[in-house]
Amino acid sequence: MVGKNKVGVAVKYILAILFALMFLFPVFVLFNTALKPFAEVSITKMWILPTTISFDGFREAFIKLSGNFKNSFLLVIPVCTLSIMLGAICGFIFSKIKFKYSNIIFALFIFGMFIPYQSILIPLVQTLRRMGIYGSIGGLVFTHTVYGLPISTLMFRNYYAEVPDELIEAGVIDGLTIWGSFRQLMVPLSIPSVIVVLIWQFTSVWNDFLFAVIITQDSAIQPITVALQNLAGSQVVEWNIQMAGAIIAALPPLIVYMFFGKYFVQGLMAGSVKG
């Protein structure tokens, strides 16, 4: 194999470990600051370990952010559910049924996931106002579901394209309708792509900032990313609280990533279109 000589191997591992340290040292900074008592948080002591471990930062951050943490879940759960249902249906139609121009329509669908959302924000705000859901979590759920549909559809379509047509046709021969065989034969097979979409939408909706900051103004209903940003923007530089808040906000997507890493990577690959 490649890299037979010992020096080469050593260099490789040293390099790999150096890279790993580069990726991890911000995590050290996060915890080192978050676990300090407030008295020890100062710009001159950033790299010095805390003399005593204090959870005050976490406690304070949790008091300030717990409502927003809950809001993020109230946002993410319905969006994921809707994305999976609608994505599966659209993905099935675009991969198996197809109609005139369906490929062109699909390509136009997909363009929607690349647009800078700034270019639809002004009409979006106006429309949500008219619909009466501007400024609510419901408005955010609706927005994320709509703009998440292209990628959810793409993920399901790519997955269904791999399933042989014969499966559906066999169902039809057995007396099922096409949609009947979708429900009874395809849906049970869909678990892997359900997980991919779930993880993708969970992380990207949880981590979203732009829609959240535009659509929700009231701090009581803002998702955690906006609340964290407000915390960081406030005049008080309680860095231990800020870093603890960042850890709390980052935790749910990180847990998802740790447990479903493989599916997370699949989602990323779909994000570059070629499935």
Add this chain to the structure above:
Amino acid sequence: MYCPKSEKRKSFLIILPIMIVLFIFIYGFIGWSIKVSFSAWDGIIRNNDFVGFANYKELFTFRRFPVDIWNTIFFTLLFMIVCITGGFILAYMIYSGMKAEGLFRTIYMFPLAVAFVISGVLWRWILAPETGINLLFRMMGFSAEFSWYVSTKHIGPFNIALISLVIAASWEYLGYTMAMFLAGLRAIPQQVIESAKIDGAGKLRTIFSIILPQIKPIVFSAMIVIGHVSLKIFDLAYAMTGKGPNFVTDFPGLYMFETTFRGNHYGEGAAISVFMLLLIAVIIVPYLVSTFKGEE
């Protein structure tokens, strides 16, 4: 696949409302934004008077927008170079066989699950000139005076402060390009590499004349992904630096957000957003066309 007419019609009726909503919210809204960009709407009260390209012209009469475009160009270039070369190096290391491969991969990729807003807050602290990295260097006895993201130094139109944002964005995205390259490397047939070795090709030679040409489409895809992330950059800059002194870390996304939703200059904001859309379309449309053509 064979599908009876009645079933086809039913499917069409299922997807029609979804399609209508999606097309209104994408293409209808884009059209609406374009219309606003040609209007005199400049305040809380809506004004639909047609003013032609006045909003676009106004963007170029002030310094801010041209600076934003330069920033976008330099940020995109640097971000791309770091992610493509760095991602390839990481992927090749793992590809050539490593113990604890899973661990390294997990470490390189976890920042992808972290929100840009969060890494922005974090890196703002790590690169703060009065503490952070500078302090670490000072503790080691160096004199560290680099002012990172608040630096107003520039080389021609290139603002040095952008380097800080490139570091933060690369920390977040290197794992992405690594994963793409790793998938590409693993798809290269082993015989191809073996036969290069039999022909006496050295390691570097194999990389440059065998491996890189094989993964060219992936390099291209990676450039598209990184490019469209950086053209849209907003969260990270908003959380980490804001527009910066003299707009050294300003981007069209920030400008649009501020002028529209904080300043109520709707016409101007819409013009910026249309400009952003055009930038993206220039790279995405040919990419989508080639992808879907290849599929048929």
